[in-house]
Amino acid sequence: MPGPDENVHPEATGEAKKLVDAHQDAQDLVFYSGWFCPFNQRVWMALEERKIPYQYREVNPYKKEAAFLKLNPLGLVPTIEVGQGSGKGLYESDVLVEFLEDLVPPSDDHPSIYPSGTYEKSWARLNVQHITKKIIPVSPPTGTHTYLVLPCLHAASDGRKTDIAPRRAQHYFSLQMRQDASGQASAREDLYTGLRTLLECKASGGPYFFGKQWTVVDMSLAPFVRRFYNLEKFRAFKDSEVGNGWEEYKAALLSRESLKATSSLDEYYTELLARYLNNTATSEVAKATRGGHHLP
Numbered sequence: 135m136p137g138p139d140e141n142v143h144p145e146a147t148g149e150a151k152k153l154v155d156a157h158q159d160a161q162d163l164v165f166y167s168g169w170f171c172p173f174n175q176r177v178w179m180a181l182e183e184r185k186i187p188y189q190y191r192e193v194n195p196y197k198k199e200a201a202f203l204k205l206n207p208l209g210l211v212p213t214i215e216v217g218q219g220s221g222k223g224l225y226e227s228d229v230l231v232e233f234l235e236d237l238v239p240p241s242d243d244h245p246s247i248y249p250s251g252t253y254e255k256s257w258a259r260l261n262v263q264h265i266t267k268k269i270i271p272v273s274p275p276t277g278t279h280t281y282l283v284l285p286c287l288h289a290a291s292d293g294r295k296t297d298i299a300p301r302r303a304q305h306y307f308s309l310q311m312r313q314d315a316s317g318q319a320s321a322r323e324d325l326y327t328g329l330r331t332l333l334e335c336k337a338s339g340g341p342y343f344f345g346k347q348w349t350v351v352d353m354s355l356a357p358f359v360r361r362f363y364n365l366e367k368f369r370a371f372k373d374s375e376v377g378n379g380w381e382e383y384k385a386a387l388l389s390r391e392s393l394k395a396t397s398s399l400d401e402y403y404t405e406l407l408a409r410y411l412n413n414t415a416t417s418e419v420a421k422a423t424r425g426g427h428h429l430p
């Protein structure tokens with residue numbers, strides 16, 4: 135019997151559907167995509183931002199079909215096949231985004247999504263890690279509250295990072311899935327803190343994390359923020375509670391063309407997110423969040 139996630143709407147809608155239709159021709163690079171997935175949307179945005187030709191193929195990753203498992207043994211979207219029919223699969227959104235940066239040298243036709251400068255590139259990666267490990271998932275208990283250690287080492291010289299009892303910090307997915315009010319309240323606080331910490335490191339002098347240049351840091355967070363409207367509606371998430379310029383930053387993230395072009399209609403996201411909000415989702419992400427494990 136199929137699980138509830140397997141019944142996901144079969145295709146993108148709205149602006150995203152137009153983009154899908156425009157990317158049906160065969161290309162060397164095949165993008166195995168799930169229209170609904172925020173990790174997937176990172177890679178789709180990178181393809182668009184870097185203006186790299188690709189063929190779009192919709193996959194239902196919950197079906198775990200044999201041909202797809204040959205490209206990605208985890209059976210997750212996003213996945214990319216490098217060379218049409220080559221069988222050479224790559225996966226993991228953070229890895230794919232770096233791959234797309236390396237694939238074509240940055241130029242006016244293919245703008246970079248990383249800042250220039252060796253230090254700045256690694257600083258960008260550190261902040262992407264913060265998003266992937268400390269804003270989206272459950273963090274395992276540690277002796278210190280690690281998201282206060284990362285990423286803003288420069289600013290964290292005031293001793294805040296030491297004296298918090300070990301506990302599992304909970305963020306974006308937990309806030310959706312927790313059914314009890316006190317669990318939701320603590321997940322909401324953890325999410326606020328994760329966002330605030332990122333903003334402490336944001337450069338001034340422009341709307342984006344690095345100031346004027348839009349980069350991988352903005353891209354890694356934007357698809358999740360695109361889905362925050364559900365947290366506002368059902369989990370009492372309030373932009374005004376984040377502080378540190380969050381409302382301006384959020385507006386900049388949401389107005390990026392590549393985010394809009396790769397987004398489906400709200401009602402289709404809402405249908406899928408409802409399974410997280412009522413804790414019936416059976417995806418790997420849902421199982422990991424429920425069990426307090428690392429995300430797949």
Ligand SMILES: N[C@@H](CCC(=O)N[C@@H](CS)C(=O)NCC(=O)O)C(=O)O
Binds near residue numbers: 168171417
């Ligand atoms: N760490 C992966 C996560 C990808 C992921 O969890 N994708 C979900 C859709 S949002 C998926 O394919 N789920 C299939 C499943 O749970 O079986 C990445 O960053 O690419």
